[in-house]
Amino acid sequence: MHKYLAFFKTAYITELKNPYMIVMRLVMLTLLVFVTQQLWLVIGHKGFEPVNIVWYLVMNEMLFFSYDGKMQKKIHNDIRSGNVGYSLIRPFSYLSQCITESTGMFLARIPFLMVGGGIIAYLLTGGGLPTTYWGIPVALLLMLVSGIFFNTSQVVIGLLGLYMQNTHSVAMIFQKFMFLLGGLLFPITVYPQWLQDIAAWTPFPWAVYEVSRLVYEFNWGIVFNTAAHLIMWTVATFILAYVIFKQLLKKVSVNGG
Amino acid sequence: MVGKFLKFFGQLLKTSISNEYSLRLNFWIEVIFMAINNSFWVVTWLILFNKFGSVNGWGSEHIVLMMGITMATFGIYSFCFSGTADWLAGYIDRGELDTFILQPKNILLNVAASKCSPSAFGDFLSGLLFIGFSGLLSLSSLPIILLTLVAGCLVFLSMAIFVGTLAFWFKGVEGWGTQIFHLFLNLTMQPGSIYTGVVKTVLLFAVPAGIIAFLPIELVMNPTAWGLVKMVAIPLVFFAASVWFFYRGLRRYESGNNFGIRG
Secondary structure (H helix, E strand, O other): OHHHHHHHHHHHHHHHOOHHHHHHHHHHHHHHHHHHHHHHHHHOOOOOOHHHHHHHHHHHHHHHHHOOOHHHHHHHHHHHHOOHHHHHOOOOOHHHHHHHHHHHHHHHHHHHHHHHHHHHHHHHOOOOOOOOHHHHHHHHHHHHHHHHHHHHHHHHHHHHHHOOOOOHHHHHHHHHHHHHOOOOOOOHHHOOHHHHHHHOOOOHHHHOHHHHHHHOOOOHHHHHHHHHHHHHHHHHHHHHHHHHHHHHHHHHHHHOO | OHHHHHHHHHHHHHHHHHHHHOOHHHHHHHHHHHHHHHHHHHHHHHHHHHHHOOEOOEOHHHHHHHHHHHHHHHHHHHHHHOOHHHHHHHHHHOOOOHHHHOOOOOHHHHHHOOOOOHHHHHHHHHHHHHHHHOOOOOOOOHHHHHHHHHHHHHHHHHHHHHHHHHHHOOOOHHHHHHHHHHHHHHHOOOOHHHOOHHHHHHHHHHOOOHHHHOHHHHHHHOOOHHHHHHHHHHHHHHHHHHHHHHHHHHOOOOOOOOOOOOO
């Protein structure tokens, strides 16, 4: 267990060593929220309170910027180059290493995004707080689970390098699912009912919309329902990662690294 | 001289394309996946425009045309000059620019056209599809759209050169510089009609995302001479500035003493 803790710690500290990236993420978060806020101003908010929309967007962008494709690219490159063979002979699980490092990177980023995002939302709303602002701590806790889900998904996408020459396209489509079905820019309640029904069968609205809407529509029923779905989808993603990893082990054992 | 320049560019492009097309199935998978990826954007905006109606005078046909133009211009840029946004900062950071400096060819062109992105072909094709699908393609709008494709490609290239060149002064640009470029790309994928006042001016003259995001649509809706002048002049000035910036930064370059092979 201590070796995975060491991986976690190394990834965590390495992530903190790049202050430009921390600042850049907050700058991008601010600009993207500002631009989307302009869009909402033009369309007239459509039944949503302006303050709630800004906080909703900031929560979503915090999650969006808390994970990136680094781990997915690393795993993909390791598999395609054969370097994964070096890792497989070492006395630890390559899959667990990747998941641990990915979690370390995520947990290094998220506090800055949470604090910075909160300040940015407060400033953009002119000091306004969302309707159920007491739900923010609970939403942030659920966001940690969402982040683990998305980071594990990145590991799964990277592992698809076993079957595909380039997993970047898959990562981009996954990101678009997050945009569309997760309600990254717009609460999914603005979508037609048929699209909302489809989205409910995917993990994205549970990981994005249901978490972020707690800042303006908080109740414990939503919290427990969201937590249950999130945990279910996160566990499913871990299982999928394990299944693909087993395939990888089989192929490398038979064909070589 | 221009002829030699274009000939060299053609040869670089041919090499990059051959390199990527050697894995044919992968090439076409990337093209199709990128087209699917782009469709999500358009579908999202169509759903929202159907719900909200027009956005400051823009209807769904305008947003589809804008997305088509953005995708097509980005596709052309990325297909021909993928060496800039994705690779330039890394070459500078790792001291790998030597390979390009030592060749008796234009350094910036050599770096910029050193890589080709197969998924960019998907961007280009889907962009053309959406331009046609918008219903705004006509004999009168075609010259404007063609001009925009060139101008937009120049703007993307210039932005990529600016961002990559920062690596001559700062470390880690390969990471955060890519984020800046993606932010710029994101600005071109929002309905341009939301930008007004000072923001609109900045997005046209300082950070010219407006050349792609709203100027083409304004010209299609209401062509003016001044609009056409902006469409030609701003990308050219921006490009000239980015080239100057690159060569200014090149003076600071220190070799990494890496032996490398162009690949």
